[in-house]
Amino acid sequence: xxxxxxxxxxxxxxxxxxxxxxxxxxxxxxxxxxxxxxxxxxxxxxxxxxxxxxxxxxxxxxxxxxxxxxxxxxxxxxxxxxxxxxxxxxxxxxxxxxxxxxxxxxxxxxxxxxxxxxxxxxxxxxxxxxxxxxxxxxxxxxxxxxxxxxxxxxxxxxxxxxxxxxxxxxxxxxxxxxxxxxxxxxxxxxxxxxxxxxxxxxxxxxxxxxxxxxxxxxxxxxxxxxxxxxxxxxxxxxxxxxxxxxxxxxxxxxxxxxxxxxxxxxx
Amino acid sequence: xxxxxxxxxxxxxxxxxxxxxxxxxxxxxxxxxxxxxxxxxxxxxxxxxxxxxxxxxxxxxxxxxxxxxxxxxxxxxxxxxxxxxxxxxxxxxxxxxxxxxxxxxxxxxxxxxxxxxxxxxxxxxxxxxxxxxxxxxxxxxxxxxxxxxxxxxxxxxxxxxxxxxxxxxxxxxxxxxxxxxxxxxxxxxxxxxxxxxxxxxxxxxxxxxxxxxxxxxxxxxxxxxxxxxxxxxxxxxxxxxxxxxxxxxxxxxxxxxxxxxxxxxxxxxxxxxxxxxxxxxxxxxxxxxxxxxxxxxxxxxxxxxxxxxxxxxxxxxxxxxxxxxxxxxxxxxxx
Ligand SMILES: Cc1cc2nc3c(=O)[nH]c(=O)nc-3n(C[C@H](O)[C@H](O)[C@H](O)COP(=O)(O)OP(=O)(O)OC[C@H]3O[C@@H](n4cnc5c(N)ncnc54)[C@H](O)[C@@H]3O)c2cc1C
Ligand SMILES: Nc1ncnc2c1ncn2[C@@H]1O[C@H](COP(=O)(O)O)[C@@H](O)[C@H]1O
Numbered sequence: 001x002x003x004x005x006x007x008x009x010x011x012x013x014x015x016x017x018x019x020x021x022x023x024x025x026x027x028x029x030x031x032x033x034x035x036x037x038x039x040x041x042x043x044x045x046x047x048x049x050x051x052x053x054x055x056x057x058x059x060x061x062x063x064x065x066x067x068x069x070x071x072x073x074x075x076x077x078x079x080x081x082x083x084x085x086x087x088x089x090x091x092x093x094x095x096x097x098x099x100x101x102x103x104x105x106x107x108x109x110x111x112x113x114x115x116x117x118x119x120x121x122x123x124x125x126x127x128x129x130x131x132x133x134x135x136x137x138x139x140x141x142x143x144x145x146x147x148x149x150x151x152x153x154x155x156x157x158x159x160x161x162x163x164x165x166x167x168x169x170x171x172x173x174x175x176x177x178x179x180x181x182x183x184x185x186x187x188x189x190x191x192x193x194x195x196x197x198x199x200x201x202x203x204x205x206x207x208x209x210x211x212x213x214x215x216x217x218x219x220x221x222x223x224x225x226x227x228x229x230x231x232x233x234x235x236x237x238x239x240x241x242x243x244x245x246x247x248x249x250x251x252x253x254x255x256x257x258x259x260x261x262x263x264x265x266x267x
Numbered sequence: 268x269x270x271x272x273x274x275x276x277x278x279x280x281x282x283x284x285x286x287x288x289x290x291x292x293x294x295x296x297x298x299x300x301x302x303x304x305x306x307x308x309x310x311x312x313x314x315x316x317x318x319x320x321x322x323x324x325x326x327x328x329x330x331x332x333x334x335x336x337x338x339x340x341x342x343x344x345x346x347x348x349x350x351x352x353x354x355x356x357x358x359x360x361x362x363x364x365x366x367x368x369x370x371x372x373x374x375x376x377x378x379x380x381x382x383x384x385x386x387x388x389x390x391x392x393x394x395x396x397x398x399x400x401x402x403x404x405x406x407x408x409x410x411x412x413x414x415x416x417x418x419x420x421x422x423x424x425x426x427x428x429x430x431x432x433x434x435x436x437x438x439x440x441x442x443x444x445x446x447x448x449x450x451x452x453x454x455x456x457x458x459x460x461x462x463x464x465x466x467x468x469x470x471x472x473x474x475x476x477x478x479x480x481x482x483x484x485x486x487x488x489x490x491x492x493x494x495x496x497x498x499x500x501x502x503x504x505x506x507x508x509x510x511x512x513x514x515x516x517x518x519x520x521x522x523x524x525x526x527x528x529x530x531x532x533x534x535x536x537x538x539x540x541x542x543x544x545x546x547x548x549x550x551x552x553x554x555x556x557x558x559x560x561x562x563x564x565x566x567x568x569x570x571x572x573x574x575x576x577x578x579x580x581x582x583x584x585x586x587x588x589x590x591x592x593x594x595x596x597x598x599x600x601x602x
Binding site: 124163226 | 421
């Protein structure tokens with residue numbers, strides 16, 4: 001079995017501070033890390049490899065420094081890594097990104113399963129996974145919370161819904177996207193770390209994956225960001241309520257009524 | 268598809284809504300999407316269509332007219348009972364090719380977030396996820412789509428000038444439905460589903476529905492969320508009581524979920540769900556950044572915490588200082 005895991009490098013939110021005026025997170029100067037959901041994707045791939053034998057290839061599209069995330073995945077047990085990096089890829093939206101990743105998956109060849117994170121925490125779109133499936137005409141299952149079993153032709157997964165989950169058999173090749181609930185990622189071993197230091201990570205450019213230049217980058221992307229702006233600030237001053245529990249509850253209940261918060265009450 | 272000249276662009280006209288179906292019933296978010304679609308169509312003097320895919324004829328499809336639709340396209344097929352992403356995408360792509368809508372809106376639900384991107388890629392058009400505002404650009408007539416990125420820290424305005432249709436998803440609870448007018452009339456069109464070998468992609472073995480989640484987080488107008496300060500599963504019973512009294516849903520921080528006090532479906536934040544609710548009551552949640560990004564766009568934020576200096580207490584509109592085990596029962600009595 002051949003499994004490809006798609007990893008995105010995103011800004012780390014861990015050390016982010018809140019701007020006291022706008023009450024929003026300050027984004028500047030954040031470190032780059034592996035998208036948290038992708039760690040679960042990597043872990044699931046390695047578990048499948050341990051259970052039924054597989055080759056795990058991790059890929060990422062991004063700047064050269066995105067190598068770091070790929071090495072991290074190798075230290076955890078991925079066999080190979082490929083970086084898709086080129087000026088021409090820059091500015092790709094989810095359509096173009098999923099196109100580039102799908103072309104890389106085609107080049108890798110004979111891929112049975114593609115695993116993506118549920119969503120990337122910077123863009124928050126959750127569109128790239130199903131996008132890859134569409135480009136390749138693979139079956140798909142999103143928000144997977146459990147892989148029940150895999151055979152040569154199918155994978156049985158539990159896919160999360162708002163009010164429960166579906167158990168489905170998906171024909172391979174397929175793309176799945178995973179949620180945090182699916183597993184508990186391991187930490188790298190010393191041996192893994194050494195392997196990841198030594199591994200050679202090839203960089204693929206558009207011509208290497210036979211990407212149509214008209215479908216990549218800013219020009220190949222159907223969507224354009226016209227402008228970005230800060231959201232409306234939470235400019236309300238914080239009202240502090242203190243006192244005895246009864247007093248606090250009374251004041252809070254009154255506020256809730258004023259704000260019309262409990263109009264939906266089912267009492 | 269990619270548009271190369273104005274004539275091609277003008278062939279695309281209507282504003283469509285992909286109905287959110289839940290076991291052959293029309294989900295309420297569909298009416299919210301219809302409200303948004305109606306406003307866009309009125310602006311551009313075009314019509315609103317709704318696509319309904321179901322295994323058997325839905326009840327009251329004419330309600331859709333009351334909520335703003337001009338036409339309803341219904342595709343019924345026994346295979347469309349559960350959610351088959353691949354099959355539904357193929358059907359809708361064929362309908363898009365046939366009718367050429369200018370705009371297609373879908374719900375940013377777990378189903379919509381799987382289905383709509385598959386359609387957008389195959390129909391070769393742009394898609395903007397989780398829009399909070401939709402409008403029409405006065406000059407170009409293009410759809411202007413506003414969406415939060417980075418957990419709501421930045422708003423991006425997005426346009427798709429050279430591709431049609433223009434597609435967007437919207438979270439439940441973000442758009443408003445119009446006041447229904449049951450005298451409004453429209454046209455129902457039945458289309459056949461030609462299912463080639465589509466069903467071979469996926470077979471749904473069973474669908475488990477959890478009652479507890481009947482009020483789901485993305486739709487609730489009020490969320491009572493608990494963190495490590497709730498101290499255990501019994502603490503969440505307290506929050507459930509308050510939720511029941513206020514008609515709300517129960518959310519949780521990752522610390523509470525990881526401790527096994529409440530299932531993952533309730534987790535809010537970077538690795539859980541993002542919510543944008545009317546009132547968010549954080550009980551014993553310190554408000555680490557990964558939690559804040561999942562709820563900071565809520566209209567009113569209330570924090571209850573012993574410690575007055577947590578990030579959550581600083582960001583809150585109303586910060587109640589005290590022991591949640593005393594305040595919440597008192598609050599339940601007050602409401
Ligand atoms: C990659 C990554 C992803 C993450 N994703 C998420 C996510 O999606 N969602 C999420 O929530 N977290 C997430 N986290 C974890 C996050 O960093 C915090 O650890 C977590 O949110 C803390 O949860 P908490 O506020 O419940 O616990 P704590 O930080 O321990 O806060 C508990 C609070 O309860 C108060 N308290 C205690 N007893 C009482 C009482 N009797 N009455 C009143 N108040 C009381 C305390 O004063 C304290 O403020 C993530 C972390 C990482 C690294
Ligand atoms: N540039 C990228 N390189 C590799 N994988 C990506 C990239 N962008 C997105 N992905 C994958 O797609 C998932 C969803 O991302 P998104 O659609 O951007 O929210 C991520 O969790 C990754 O698995």
